[in-house]
Amino acid sequence: MTAGLLPLGVTFASLQGAVAAGDAVEVARWAADLGYRSFWTAEVTGPEAFALLGSVAAQVPALDLGTGVVALQLRTPPLLAMATATLQALVPDRDVLVGVGISSPVVAGRWHGEEGARTGEEHFTRVVRRHEVPAEVPEATFAAGDGPVYLPAVLQAELGRSASHWRRQIDQGGVKLNGEPLASYEVDAPVLDGAVVQAGKRQFIRFRSV
Numbered sequence: 634m635t636a637g638l639l640p641l642g643v644t645f646a647s648l649q650g651a652v653a654a655g656d657a658v659e660v661a662r663w664a665a666d667l668g669y670r671s672f673w674t675a676e677v678t679g680p681e682a683f684a685l686l687g688s689v690a691a692q693v694p695a696l697d698l699g700t701g702v703v704a705l706q707l708r709t710p711p712l713l714a715m716a717t718a719t720l721q722a723l724v725p726d727r728d729v730l731v732g733v734g735i736s737s738p739v740v741a742g743r744w745h746g747e748e749g750a751r752t753g754e755e756h757f758t759r760v761v762r763r764h765e766v767p768a769e770v771p772e773a774t775f776a777a778g779d780g781p782v783y784l785p786a787v788l789q790a791e792l793g794r795s796a797s798h799w800r801r802q803i804d805q806g807g808v809k810l811n812g813e814p815l816a817s818y819e820v821d822a823p824v825l826d827g828a829v830v831q832a833g834k835r836q837f838i839r840f841r842s843v
Contacts, residue, residue: 640670640671641668641669641670641671642664642669642670642671642672642673642697642699643660643661643664643669643671643672643673644673644674644675644701645657645660645661645672645673645674645675645685646674646675646677654679654680654685657674657680657685657688657689658688658689658692658693660672661689661692661693661696662692662693664696665693665695665696669696670696670697671696671697671698671699671728671730672686672689672693672696672697672698672699673698673699673700673701673730673732674686674699674700674701675700675701675702675703676700676702676703676704676707677740682700682703683700683716683717683719683720686698686699686700686720686729687720687723690720690723690724690727694724694727696727697727697728697729697730698720698724698727698728698729698730699728699729699730699731699732700730700731700732700733701732702732702733702734703731703732703733703734704733704734704735704740704741704744705733705734705735706735706741706744706745706753707744713731713733717729717731735757738750738751738754741753741754755768756768766812766829766831766837767837770829770837770838770839771837771838771839772838772839772840772841773791773838773839773840773841774840774841774842774843775787775822775825775840775841775842775843776842776843777822777826777842777843778822781819781820781821781822782819782820782821782822782825783818783819784799784803784808784815784818784819784820784825784830785797785799785800785803785818787840788808788830788832791838792832792836792838799832800818802832802833803815803817803818807832807833808830808831808832808833809830809831810824810825810828810829810830811828811829812829812831822842825840825842826840826841826842827839827840827841828840
């Protein structure tokens, strides 16, 4: 029985070294012969996912390629995007599908140690699930003058983008001061001093006056 025209995929995961990286191409050929449409690999503590997919891409031209999954903490977003774009450029006639995840405490512990895994889990729970301020927040300074502080300009200096971008973010409730959406572009210097500004979903800055 074959997979026929159904968009089914096969997953190759070298968990605990039980399957050698060199077996990936053989598995991919077997999957293509049976009619599967895509080949997926999970990244744990064994082979690097994109190197493995590149090998499969070169030797088994019939399959789309995917990661299922790669852990978020192992690459920066630009590096993950570069790896994906490079693989897609090498196989323009096939789909490259990228699945990402937060891994597990066991896997994260092997990469970063038990303390690092615990810290990462606490950060994810605090920021992503509970929408709270991270335990550690980077600090930035602003010049306290005689009048209120024009926050779009301060955010432009610290985070980039234009002041008009930050005005739109404030208008849409995307900038918060100590957890509360800002209603004005201007903030009194004593209020901003020591406060935590959340710009978007994941950027936090504690401001200090100078």
